[in-house]
Amino acid sequence: MPDHAVSIAEPLEGPVERHPVIDTLTLAFSTDPAVRYLFPTAKTFLANFPRLATAMAGSAIAAGTAWSADDGAAALWLAPGEKPDGDALGALVMETVAPERLAVLLELGELMEQHHPDEPHWYLSMVGVDPSRQGQGLGGALLKAGLRRADAEGLPAYLESSSPRNVPLYERHGFEVTGLIKPGDHPGLIPMYRPAR
Secondary structure (H helix, E strand, O other): OOOOOEEEOOOOOOOHHHOHHHHHHHHHOOOOHHHHHHOOOHHHHHHHHHHHHHHHHOOHHHHOOEEEEOOOEEEEEEOOOOOOOHHHHHHHHHHHOOHHHHHHHHHHHHHHHHHOOOOOOEEEEEEEEOHHHOOOOHHHHHHHHHHHHHHHOOOOEEEEEOOHHHHHHHHHOOOEEOOOEOOOOOOOEEEEEEOOO
């Protein structure tokens, strides 16, 4: 695989929802089973996913821990102690998700919190590759960039994979499956942990 230009996603003036990183993630997650559980139609997905990605970004874009690779992939790394914007996530769920799925999503949030490591760690809240660019090593380049920083700080890393097909990629980068988060009829998330190196 060729080397890819990996760079910090620079903060832009205006709404974060219009940031190129959010655009890339919107393309990447258009067929993601966990996201489409929230937003099953094209209309609801396109109208609401940018808000979801922005909430999951937390402070990553402003703090310089959102990364992009060759304008075809994006990763949102949250520094130790940082979290997604819980207030924005809660508001989004309450405003947009079908009422019959609310209980499942509340349980999902609780289970996600239980699986997060207690010790300081880097959290990869989202990583995705434009479908037209998949298989070119862009996702791996973003993982390497974020993990170099975690390793330099002697810290572990954590993520939840929303697709079983991505687990082997994360395993190649040292992540280990630590369980399964699957409340009700939700398609499930796979928590993964990479020890400090």
